[in-house]
Amino acid sequence: MRKIIIIIAIVFAVIGIVFTILPMGTLALLPNLLALVLAVFAIFLSKGSKQLKKLPLIIIIVSALATLTVVGKSLLVKDEVAPDKQFEQKKVQSEKEDVKDLEGLQ
Amino acid sequence: MKKALITLAAWAIFISGFAQISQNEKLTYTGAYRMGGMMTTLAQVSLQTNPVKTSKKTYLHLCMEAQTFSKWDYFFKIRDLYESYVDPTTLRPSLYKRNILEGKYAKMEKYIYKGNTINSTSDSKNGATKNFNVHGGSMDVVAAMYKLRAVDFSKMRPGQVFAVTVIFDEKEYPASARFMGKETVSAGCLGKRECYKLSIAARTNKLRGKDQNIIWFTADSKKIPALIKFSIPVGVGQLVLSSVH
Numbered sequence: 194m195r196k197i198i199i200i201i202a203i204v205f206a207v208i209g210i211v212f213t214i215l216p217m218g219t220l221a222l223l224p225n226l227l228a229l230v231l232a233v234f235a236i237f238l239s240k241g242s243k244q245l246k247k248l249p250l251i252i253i254i255v256s257a258l259a260t261l262t263v264v265g266k267s268l269l270v271k272d273e274v275a276p277d278k279q280f281e282q283k284k285v286q287s288e289k290e291d292v293k294d295l296e297g298l299q
Numbered sequence: 300m301k302k303a304l305i306t307l308a309a310w311a312i313f314i315s316g317f318a319q320i321s322q323n324e325k326l327t328y329t330g331a332y333r334m335g336g337m338m339t340t341l342a343q344v345s346l347q348t349n350p351v352k353t354s355k356k357t358y359l360h361l362c363m364e365a366q367t368f369s370k371w372d373y374f375f376k377i378r379d380l381y382e383s384y385v386d387p388t389t390l391r392p393s394l395y396k397r398n399i400l401e402g403k404y405a406k407m408e409k410y411i412y413k414g415n416t417i418n419s420t421s422d423s424k425n426g427a428t429k430n431f432n433v434h435g436g437s438m439d440v441v442a443a444m445y446k447l448r449a450v451d452f453s454k455m456r457p458g459q460v461f462a463v464t465v466i467f468d469e470k471e472y473p474a475s476a477r478f479m480g481k482e483t484v485s486a487g488c489l490g491k492r493e494c495y496k497l498s499i500a501a502r503t504n505k506l507r508g509k510d511q512n513i514i515w516f517t518a519d520s521k522k523i524p525a526l527i528k529f530s531i532p533v534g535v536g537q538l539v540l541s542s543v544h
Contacts, residue, residue: 217339218339220335272329272368273368273369275372277366277378280366284364287380291396292351295353295356295358295384295393296353298393
């Protein structure tokens with residue numbers, strides 16, 4: 194039981210890290226928090242026994258850091274479009290060509 | 300059936316009438332897409348109007364632009380440009396251009412309207428031109444969007460439907476807009492606003508579901524599209540108004 198929970202926690206932790214790196218916004222909280230809860234539960238299951246708690250602890254630290262990163266990114270990083278000179282030039286060029294086409298229509 | 304046809308025809312005539320769309324207007328939206336049950340912001344969409352003068356006529360240039368937020372550019376870059384040059388009074392289009400870049404997919408096409416004939420040029424055909432006929436009143440998506448805005452919703456009753464034929468990818472698609480009454484919604488940067496609610500349907504597989512494609516126009520003289528919800532084959536998304544200039 195404990196092993197299965199740790200394996201699932203690892204899977205969610207990996208998905209959480211990938212989602213944190215990708216610009217998935219607050220969606221990344223879901224796998225991170227699930228990994229966190231499962232890792233805490235794994236520690237709870239190993240209470241009183243001599244089983245190693247190192248792996249669940251690592252999952253907790255990694256998931257907690259990823260969760261903090263996601264929250265920080267959503268609070269501090271604004272949604273912005275990057276200045277795109279090529280796109281702007283394309284628009285200007287396009288309008289010039291359009292005027293020529295419109296002149297040809299009359 | 301006859302009644303329905305008459306109503307549709309009446310609305311088609313009604314919306315083809317004169318319209319007032321403000322010049323030099325810029326509406327900016329934040330586009331979000333549903334991923335894993337949560338809305339994730341993806342791109343900035345803007346709708347802009349400006350007058351364009353030629354030696355004999357002044358056109359209204361309608362421009363719709365979509366650009367992914369910088370955080371997405373590395374993974375999936377979108378630079379879409381949809382333009383339509385219309386008569387400022389009747390909103391009848393004369394020229395339409397679509398220049399899109401979505402990831403690795405790029406396409407450019409141009410329609411020149413000559414009465415009921417369209418002279419189409421596309422880069423997928425190495426710049427070769429093709430002529431095809433359309434019904435009178437058919438228009439591109441950008442002009443259709445502004446035409447919809449020109450409708451006097453204050454005179455409409457909930458359930459009333461009007462039809463418009465939209466040209467896309469060199470094909471005509473019958474589309475309709477059903478007035479669903481007034482509703483107070485969160486209109487992005489405008490705050491809570493009373494809006495006219497319209498359900499858009501089209502005989503195409505590009506839009507999905509019944510009443511899943513909705514536009515809310517502010518219930519004032521400007522009729523600003525304040526909130527747009529859409530359902531397409533690859534998912535569900537929305538456009539929320541972020542600025543008005």
